[in-house]
Amino acid sequence: MELDLDESSLAIGRIERALSRIEKALTERANRPAPTVAAPAADQSALKAEVAAVIGELDRLIAEAGRG
Numbered sequence: 001m002e003l004d005l006d007e008s009s010l011a012i013g014r015i016e017r018a019l020s021r022i023e024k025a026l027t028e029r030a031n032r033p034a035p036t037v038a039a040p041a042a043d044q045s046a047l048k049a050e051v052a053a054v055i056g057e058l059d060r061l062i063a064e065a066g067r068g
Contacts, residue, residue, distance in 0.1 A: 008064075011057050018054045022047060 025047050 008061065011061055015054055015057045018050050018057075022050045022054070025050070 025043070029043070
């Protein structure tokens with residue numbers, strides 16, 4: 001299956017939004033007062049999920065570019 005231009009644009013948009021959310025989360029984390037415990041597991045899980053989503057989209061685009 002080849003990605004057409006519209007699908008590629010949508011994938012790039014998803015990547016941009018995910019990176020924006022990652023940047024926002026990291027900025028918020030940096031601006032918080034130092035916690036006495038590690039960052040909440042939910043925050044870390046959400047950030048890991050965003051990173052995994054970006055990697056997945058990039059892998060998909062790279063694979064399709066290699067075939068097309």
